[in-house]
Amino acid sequence: MNYAIIAAGEGSRLASEGFQLPKPMVPLCGEMMIDRLIGIFMRNQAERIRIIINENSPELEAHLLELRKDLPIDIIKKSTPSSLHSAFELLDGVAGIDAVCLTTTDTIFREEEFAEFISAFESNADLGGQMAVTSFIDDESPLFVHVNESGIITAFTDSNEMQTPYISGGIYCLRKKAIEVLGKSVRSGTSRMRNFQRQLVAEGIELKAYPFSKIVDVDHVSDIETAESFLSQEHLA
Incomplete structure (x- = not known):
């Protein structure tokens, strides 16, 4: 499996709250977030790990x-x-990438669930993509994910008018056709990841939702404690 990490954000909210290193270097239980991700990917048969960082890190x-x-x-x-533009730089036109797992650097999840997520994607070659979802909502602007009875994603919405239990977890497995839509989406002027996800559905790419029990994003200093508590519970399980 090929993996890709978006680590190009400025981390401005963390910086304004006193954390001065680049966001991917936030320590969680003594390990940098970026190192934790890389380690998990290596333990899940990583062939290559592509990482995008900004020019001021x-x-x-x-x-x-x-x-x-x-x-x-x-x-x-x-x-x-x-x-979205970071994803484009990571994936567009790269030879040899027919499938990839893409995530942001601050997405914190249970490693056991992630291993099952990757196994499920690799065992279903008919899918154009598979996306992590969770019913744990701790996001300032969640993206709601609607699915049919088979777990196939039918819509992404900014509000929950359709009463779905799921929001996007920020972990994306994409095959070649979905990667091609990514390139087309950015070239047409799309500027947000959620709009690219909507375009995938509009173009008929079959996307499966894969539920995680909990996914935590680290955007604020207070989120560090939340993430560390979550990881401590994982180690005790």
Whole structure:
């Protein structure tokens, strides 16, 4: 499996609250978020791990360059206007990527559930994509995910008028046709990841929702404690 990490955000909210290092270097239970993700990917048969960082993260770049000596990491250094544009830089036109698991650096989940998520995607070659969803809502602007009785995604909405239990978890497995839609979406002027997800549905790409019990995003300093408590419970389970 190929993996890709969006680590190009400025982390402005964390910086305004006193955390001065790049966001991917936030420590959780003694391990940087970026290192935790890389470790999980390596334990799930990573062939390559492509990581995009912004142009103002020398500490993060130095750290990843050190890791790259021993791990199959490709680093792209480019500041982008959105996570969708970061995904485009990671995936568009890259030879040899027929399927990929893409996530942002601050998505915290249970490793056991992630391994099952990857196994489910790899065992169903007919899917155009598989997306993590969760019923745990701790997001400032959640994206609601609507599914049919088979778990196939039928719509992404900004409000929950259809009473779905699920929101997007920010972990995306995409096959070649979905990656091609990503390129087309950005070139047409789309500027948000959620609008790309809507375009996937509009173009008939079959997407399966895969429920996680809980996914935590780290956007504020207070989220660090929440994420550490969540990971501590995982280790005790």
